[in-house]
Amino acid sequence: MANLKEIRSRISTVSSTMQITSAMKMVSAAKLKKAQDAITAMRPYSNKLTELLQNLSGSLDGDSGSQYANNREVKKVLVVSITSNRGLCGAFNSNIIKESVSLYHGKYGGKQVDFMTIGKKGNDILRKKFNIVGNHGKIYDDLTFDNVAEIAENLMQRFIEGEYDRIDLVYNRFKNAATQIVTTEQFLPIVPMEGDTSASADYIFEPSKEEIVEQLIPKSLKTQLYKAIRDSFASEHGARMTAMHKATDNAGEMKAQLTLTYNKARQAAITNEILEIVGGAEALNN
Numbered sequence: 590m591a592n593l594k595e596i597r598s599r600i601s602t603v604s605s606t607m608q609i610t611s612a613m614k615m616v617s618a619a620k621l622k623k624a625q626d627a628i629t630a631m632r633p634y635s636n637k638l639t640e641l642l643q644n645l646s647g648s649l650d651g652d653s654g655s656q657y658a659n660n661r662e663v664k665k666v667l668v669v670s671i672t673s674n675r676g677l678c679g680a681f682n683s684n685i686i687k688e689s690v691s692l693y694h695g696k697y698g699g700k701q702v703d704f705m706t707i708g709k710k711g712n713d714i715l716r717k718k719f720n721i722v723g724n725h726g727k728i729y730d731d732l733t734f735d736n737v738a739e740i741a742e743n744l745m746q747r748f749i750e751g752e753y754d755r756i757d758l759v760y761n762r763f764k765n766a767a768t769q770i771v772t773t774e775q776f777l778p779i780v781p782m783e784g785d786t787s788a789s790a791d792y793i794f795e796p797s798k799e800e801i802v803e804q805l806i807p808k809s810l811k812t813q814l815y816k817a818i819r820d821s822f823a824s825e826h827g828a829r830m831t832a833m834h835k836a837t838d839n840a841g842e843m844k845a846q847l848t849l850t851y852n853k854a855r856q857a858a859i860t861n862e863i864l865e866i867v868g869g870a871e872a873l874n875n
Contacts, residue, residue, distance in 0.1 A: 607840035614833035624823035671760035672708030681828035741811040761824035769824035
């Protein structure tokens with residue numbers, strides 16, 4: 590059995606760890622509330638804008654379609670992996686990395702696949718084996734629509750120039766603090782709405798349907814990327830809060846076990862001292 594000094598030292602270490610994880614949990618909980626409010630507020634706008642553009646794009650003639658809806662033979666693919674800059678958030682980052690690698694070996698096997706990373710953790714792992722064309726981890730220092738729009742413009746330019754035939758986003762979609770859904774979303778080319786698009790004929794478009802689509806598509810794509818990063822940002826804090834909650838509970842259980850072990854060892858030491866005293870007294874009497 591470990592000596593008392595060693596057990597006391599371990600109890601002190603576990604207590605310090607528990608204080609750190611508890612503090613990190615509270616910090617993440619505070620940040621999660623703000624991030625959750627932001628993504629919840631923008632989802633209806635983003636979804637409605639995407640629905641409108643898909644409806645309009647699907648009703649256009651093939652020759653008058655947007656350059657962003659140009660479906661070419663897929664030979665070169667860009668996968669945008671959205672992770673975090675920091676760890677201690679469970680499987681949050683590893684799930685994105687696994688999904689990105691799965692796309693490389695599975696769905697796009699045999700094609701040229703490059704990666705663009707948003708977040709330091711994804712970049713650190715993927716760059717060891719794959720080609721990284723850009724990393725935008727600093728975006729989290731000032732997560733605004735204008736800063737994300739610059740990244741979206743770069744992606745759109747790469748697609749228009751034919752550098753890539755398809756661009757996918759891989760990110761964690763926020764559901765709640767305990768659940769993040771790994772999502773692969775086609776960014777370019779734009780996915781037209783399936784089914785009947787004749788409903789748009791009930792509207793009068795001014796100046797024209799084609800011009801409206803051409804003007805709104807870049808804004809829609811920027812909003813789509815911003816929503817994905819915002820989703821990932823909220824998911825990160827939810828995952829970290831959950832991970833730190835579990836770590837705090839585990840530290841509490843370990844502290845309780847160590848305290849029990851310490852008390853048993855202390856009792857045993859006291860019992861041994863009493864036996865030695867009694868034994869010595871008996872020896873003197875004899």
